[in-house]
Amino acid sequence: MLKKAEEPFKLLKYLEGSDKWRKSLEKMCSAILHCKYKEKHTVIRIDGSGGDDGIDVWVETSKAKVHIYQCKFHVDNLNLPQKNKILESFLTAYEKNKDNGLTRWVLVIPKTLIKSELRWWNEFCEKHNDKGIQFKIWDEDKLLNLLKKYELHDEYFQVEDRFKDVREQFEKDFRDIISKFTDGRDRYTLDDIENMNDVSERWKASPYLDFRNSAIASMLNNFLMNISVVDGIINRAELPVQKEFRFLMRYYFIPEYYRLCRERDNDQDQKAVDFYRNNNAEDIKS
Structure with a gap:
């Protein structure tokens, strides 16, 4: 099925x-x-x-x-x-x-x-x-x-990749953001933030993300709302928030990105996304 x-x-x-x-x-x-x-x-x-x-x-x-x-x-x-x-x-x-x-x-x-x-x-x-x-x-x-x-x-129902073009555009748009998460960066420039804003705005109401039941653009907006600006440099907020973001990135954002870059779901990525959704980051707030 x-x-x-x-x-x-x-x-x-x-x-x-x-x-x-x-x-x-x-x-x-x-x-x-x-x-x-x-x-x-x-x-x-x-x-x-x-x-x-x-x-x-x-x-x-x-x-x-x-x-x-x-x-x-x-x-x-x-x-x-x-x-x-x-x-x-x-x-x-x-x-x-x-x-x-x-x-x-x-x-x-x-x-x-x-x-x-x-x-x-x-x-x-x-x-x-x-x-x-x-x-x-x-x-x-x-x-x-x-x-x-x-x-x-x-x-x-023809067996073909009907979302090939839009999926490739999604992968291209989010690739830079994902690379910054995966290289362990904790600091972001204003240019980084503007790029994130542009990407999230472009994809927030995407029929593709809606069809794939994905909230990845909304999660990016939540990320941007929880960071602070200090002397022109963007930092993640206090330690508990940093910990929550690491949990979010590991179990939702990065797996969700790779899941959406494929025509079909990858089981391992889907398990990580489901784990985040089921836990809703509650275990790191206690």
């Missing part, structure tokens, strides 16, 4: 933008169903530009039963408004089709549910089990398995 930062559905969303990604997910769902049912059932993808009545893909079986597929293009954790939208989509589809042979409603959502979301989904199904509807969910794993089963995977 690919690591979280490299999840293919999340990659598609960032590369295509929300509007195009929404259409891609609906087309993906429709393509799977066409392969699954071939000529046995009628599969129709609904254009939602004029209102889709809670239906993205409509399947009418040979026995005149209706299955409705609702695609939600969320790849991050679900918030309350998103959950309410899912409920609203189901209720709309149900009210308009309960007398038309509706027997199955499928939520298509390209993410892995966390425990609270799974609990919410089970409660959702339980609450509406009196409607005579069979509820199904196509989550990330289900979608990936179906795409591979019907040989559709490569059509949507």
Whole structure:
């Protein structure tokens, strides 16, 4: 299984933008169903530009039963408004089709549910089990398995380094800063600080860092906020702060830099980053 930062559905969303990604997910769902049912059932993808009545893909079986597929293009954790939208989509589809042979409603959502979301989904199904509807969910794993089963995977996920140029620019921009950390320097000139400021500002809102779940530019800002200016020379602050910075650099900043310079995560660097995140530098403050 690919690591979280490299999840293919999340990659598609960032590369295509929300509007195009929404259409891609609906087309993906429709393509799977066409392969699954071939000529046995009628599969129709609904254009939602004029209102889709809670239906993205409509399947009418040979026995005149209706299955409705609702695609939600969320790849991050679900918030309350998103959950309410899912409920609203189901209720709309149900009210308009309960007398038309509706027997199955499928939520298509390209993410892995966390425990609270799974609990919410089970409660959702339980609450509406009196409607005579069979509820199904196509989550990330289900979608990936179906795409591979019907040989559709490569059509949507080409194996290539889509971030090659931006990653190389990231490596170049941060290289000078990293080299100063790794050579053990404790003093920085004003030129050094200006360079750090420029780099952090350029990358602070980077889609690449957002996609890779990295806060490295924000961590650089935190570093700059915790140093003091003395006679034009930049020094790290008191001893406890110096100790904290060494911990930060060793277990977050440097491993994170090398992790982001690769197309895929390096396990050793990822372990160091996770160690820092889990400890949050608390052990050096006691």
